[in-house]
Amino acid sequence: MSRNIRKILESNRSKRDRELIISDENIGSLTELPGICSFTHLTRLNLSHNRLDELDPNIFSLSNLEYLNVFNNNLEELPGELRDIPKLRELNAGLNRLVQLPRGFGSCPSLQVLDLTYNNLTNGSFPGNFKYLGGTLRALFLGDNELLSVPLEIGTFLKLEVLVLRDNNIRDVPVDIGRLPKLKELHLNGNQIHILPPDLGLLDFSNPEKSFFRVFDNPLIDPLREQCESMKNNTDLFVKYLKSPQYLEVYTLYTIGVKKGNFPPLLKRDRSGKKSRKTPKFKPVEFGPLAFGAGVGDITPGDM
Amino acid sequence: MSIITDTARCSLCKEMFQASEKLINSGGEVWHEKCFVCVQCFQPFPDGLFYESDGRKYCEHDFQMLFSPVCHKCNKFISGRVIRAIGHPWHPDCFRCVWCDQSLADVGFVKFQGQPLCKACNTLVKQSGKHLCQICFKPIEDEPLFHMNMVVHPHHFNCFKCKKPLETMSKLHCGELVCIRCYDKMEASICVACRRPIEGRIVHANAQTWHPEHFVCAYCEKPFEGQKHYEKKGLAYCEPHYNQLYGEICFYCNNHVIKDVVNVLCKSWCVGHFRCTACDVLLALKGNSKFIFYDNRPLCRKCYDRLPQEFRRRLKRMDELKK
Ligand SMILES: [Zn+2]
Ligand SMILES: [Zn+2]
Ligand SMILES: [Zn+2]
Ligand SMILES: [Zn+2]
Ligand SMILES: [Zn+2]
Ligand SMILES: [Zn+2]
Ligand SMILES: [Zn+2]
Ligand SMILES: [Zn+2]
Numbered sequence: 309m310s311r312n313i314r315k316i317l318e319s320n321r322s323k324r325d326r327e328l329i330i331s332d333e334n335i336g337s338l339t340e341l342p343g344i345c346s347f348t349h350l351t352r353l354n355l356s357h358n359r360l361d362e363l364d365p366n367i368f369s370l371s372n373l374e375y376l377n378v379f380n381n382n383l384e385e386l387p388g389e390l391r392d393i394p395k396l397r398e399l400n401a402g403l404n405r406l407v408q409l410p411r412g413f414g415s416c417p418s419l420q421v422l423d424l425t426y427n428n429l430t431n432g433s434f435p436g437n438f439k440y441l442g443g444t445l446r447a448l449f450l451g452d453n454e455l456l457s458v459p460l461e462i463g464t465f466l467k468l469e470v471l472v473l474r475d476n477n478i479r480d481v482p483v484d485i486g487r488l489p490k491l492k493e494l495h496l497n498g499n500q501i502h503i504l505p506p507d508l509g510l511l512d513f514s515n516p517e518k519s520f521f522r523v524f525d526n527p528l529i530d531p532l533r534e535q536c537e538s539m540k541n542n543t544d545l546f547v548k549y550l551k552s553p554q555y556l557e558v559y560t561l562y563t564i565g566v567k568k569g570n571f572p573p574l575l576k577r578d579r580s581g582k583k584s585r586k587t588p589k590f591k592p593v594e595f596g597p598l599a600f601g602a603g604v605g606d607i608t609p610g611d612m
Numbered sequence: 613m614s615i616i617t618d619t620a621r622c623s624l625c626k627e628m629f630q631a632s633e634k635l636i637n638s639g640g641e642v643w644h645e646k647c648f649v650c651v652q653c654f655q656p657f658p659d660g661l662f663y664e665s666d667g668r669k670y671c672e673h674d675f676q677m678l679f680s681p682v683c684h685k686c687n688k689f690i691s692g693r694v695i696r697a698i699g700h701p702w703h704p705d706c707f708r709c710v711w712c713d714q715s716l717a718d719v720g721f722v723k724f725q726g727q728p729l730c731k732a733c734n735t736l737v738k739q740s741g742k743h744l745c746q747i748c749f750k751p752i753e754d755e756p757l758f759h760m761n762m763v764v765h766p767h768h769f770n771c772f773k774c775k776k777p778l779e780t781m782s783k784l785h786c787g788e789l790v791c792i793r794c795y796d797k798m799e800a801s802i803c804v805a806c807r808r809p810i811e812g813r814i815v816h817a818n819a820q821t822w823h824p825e826h827f828v829c830a831y832c833e834k835p836f837e838g839q840k841h842y843e844k845k846g847l848a849y850c851e852p853h854y855n856q857l858y859g860e861i862c863f864y865c866n867n868h869v870i871k872d873v874v875n876v877l878c879k880s881w882c883v884g885h886f887r888c889t890a891c892d893v894l895l896a897l898k899g900n901s902k903f904i905f906y907d908n909r910p911l912c913r914k915c916y917d918r919l920p921q922e923f924r925r926r927l928k929r930m931d932e933l934k935k
Binding site: 327329331332352354356357377379380397398400402403420421423425426446447449451452470472474475492493495497498517518519520524525581582583 | 863864866875878879889890891892906907908909915918919920922923926930933
């Protein structure tokens with residue numbers, strides 16, 4: 309343990325400082341921070357930019373922790389004990405090598421902000437009880453993962469304000485997203501989306517300063533792509549277009565009508581350079597028709 | 613005396629005189645003392661002075677009452693020279709220019725707004741466009757008061773509130789004239805909610821005044837009763853309703869931002885909660901400490917440089933695609 313770390317720990321312990329930041333200190337394991345799991349006075353712990361490849365399950369003894377930041381480490385998994393930290397409101401585990409979320413993770417009682425950006429998560433990575441986070445979660449960051457579709461039961465995340473699904477391999481946008489009453493930010497860019505359900509027109513994106521909707525960099529059908537381009541950043545106008553009779557006609561045409569499935573080709577993307585993939589456990593879902601056939605069902609018109 | 617008494621008869625009653633009786637002789641006619649009186653009031657003439665009209669004798673008072681002109685200026689009877697002008701009689705000394713007070717009895721005059729002016733003043737008044745007060749007929753130097761269909765000096769009226777003569781500026785308040793000072797005070801103490809004057813405690817807020825019981829949240833209409841209120845667009849709200857309608861919720865603490873708010877990336881933060889997403893360093897909007905963002909989350913420069921090169925390349929490409 310470096311003298312610097314010892315000083316930081318001692319100072320924190322003696323002052324009972326509720327905030328501890330050990331960022332960019334080349335920490336490879338929590339054992340390099342002796343006694344850290346007994347720092348029950350902590351409400352914020354930041355271990356970002358280190359080399360951690362696992363978190364000590366004893367972390368759950370930090371009973372007052374509200375904020376845990378392990379951004380940019382080498383974590384391949386998270387301890388299931390996180391669910392036993394009663395006040396944990398925000399978890400930033402972005403930029404790691406996560407392949408799986410621990411079983412029972414959905415029962416984290418207070419989680420409001422969950423950042424899993426830039427990992428190796430696939431549709432199979434979520435525990436069965438993930439939906440129960442819907443009772444508290446305000447923001448879900450899943451950009452730069454390996455999702456083939458939006459995680460199931462997103463419609464139960466009624467408190468969700470921010471949903472980031474940027475840069476995955478998602479083709480199908482569930483109609484349920486249009487019924488998330490508080491959703492103000494929806495990042496869908498960098499996927500394989502052809503068409504958007506008219507139900508997204510139900511979202512209230514009328515306040516331009518507080519709403520955000522990105523769907524560029526997708527193989528959108530021409531009418532959508534044109535609208536998207538002509539309306540640029542006017543999220544409100546775009547959403548209004550989605551619920552217009554004019555778009556309903558387009559949508560019907562491409563989903564059950566004469567143009568059914570007449571979609572532009574998927575976009576080629578090379579994500580082999582992703583840092584998170586440098587893990588033996590990760591087997592990339594190869595990009596191709598087979599993989600999609602397995603991950604996405606036929607697109608059917610939503611209940612409109 | 614006795615010879616007359618034997619033959620003469622009273623001019624008024626035509627009766628004979630008694631031998632011892634006092635008789636009054638005037639202008640070749642004689643009267644009983646009791647008959648030599650004013651035909652109007654039947655009283656003897658004071659100092660023997662009487663006035664005749666149509667052969668009938670009057671005391672001075674009744675003669676003037678019945679036949680004398682009354683001066684339009686001083687309201688007294690005019691005996692002697694009468695000036696008749698502008699439809700009224702005047703004492704020569706009372707007929708003066710209403711502006712400069714010069715006597716007009718022997719010089720020409722001009723009728724202006726029903727009042728006499730000397731020629732010089734008439735020219736001046738016409739040039740200045742001033743009004744003549746319809747009460748004192750003096751020109752109105754400052755702002756005239758238009759009241760009861762008259763143009764008058766304000767000082768002829770008293771303030772309804774303080775009873776002092778009105779000054780130049782005055783206002784109508786509920787149909788009553790009040791001076792500008794009292795008006796300001798009254799206006800300041802009118803409850804903007806019920807429009808009635810405030811007698812007791814006054815709540816000042818938003819540059820307006822309220823009865824304490826009428827100073828309420830614009831949303832729930834409950835009185836603040838001394839509790840803190842928040843103002844927006846000229847309306848006052850209680851804290852929960854201000855927050856409900858206009859409050860910014862901090863993305864980090866999920867509470868209403870009480871003081872300064874950081875509004876960027878479609879979200880709001882308490883100033884103390886606007887931190888780098890990765891390393892927690894406090895970010896400032898002002899100054900040189902610029903931040904970079906991805907997924908609408910802020911990153912400090914140092915943390916951005918620590919992102920995988922591959923990711924940073926894509927962020928740049930995303931930026932270009934957005935445009
Ligand atoms: Zn008389
Ligand atoms: Zn004059
Ligand atoms: Zn006057
Ligand atoms: Zn007054
Ligand atoms: Zn009132
Ligand atoms: Zn209220
Ligand atoms: Zn805050
Ligand atoms: Zn940082």
